[in-house]
Amino acid sequence: GAVVSQHPSRVICKSGTSVKIECRSLDFQATTMFWYRQFPKKSLMLMATSNEGSKATYEQGVEKDKFLINHASLTLSTLTVTSAHPEDSSFYICSARGGGNTVGNTIYFGEGSWLTVV
């Protein structure tokens, strides 16, 4: 089946620095990818929709200048957390829809990235 890979799986950064998380679709082209954030014991919160070749679409309440999303190719989207603060510490997960016309199980998730800001 299709695979979505995220990197890094875990990252620790200092407060005030920026960190980039990559999301790659390994065997299919994803014109759209999605970035989610999850706090401990909470559900996934959609942050933004990453569109290949155009600007990302952010959900209400998500700071676009803080969470920079770039979808440079059909297989790669990146999320950059800028000027990170401890409250940005969270589990970040990307997802992408595989090819074909059926929905079914064709939405694939990356493994997730744990960000800890110290």
Add this chain to the structure above:
Amino acid sequence: GQNIDQPTEMTATEGAIVQINCTYQTSGFNGLFWYQQHAGEAPTFLSYNVLDGLEEKGRFSSFLSRSKGYSYLLLKELQMKDSASYLCAVPNYGGATNKLIFGTGTLLAVQP
């Protein structure tokens, strides 16, 4: 807009059957997903229902009633490894994109 409701937590006994309910309100309907998520891991796909009725897949079954805005996930012969969060989600399709909107998730604890 969309609204998805699930119980926050449930407890069940190993070997038993448990039903996790999900009610939803959506503007338009494009099916309903169930995902399993173990602590610290990404969600994994369990089922997708777009038509009314029950779909069985091994120990897991999922039911949908579109007229009632209701779905449930049925887990049989519970095993300890089934302890996880179960997320109900509906896609919100808009143009060429599709967003998956998740419910709060139900944390299932399976006890010996």
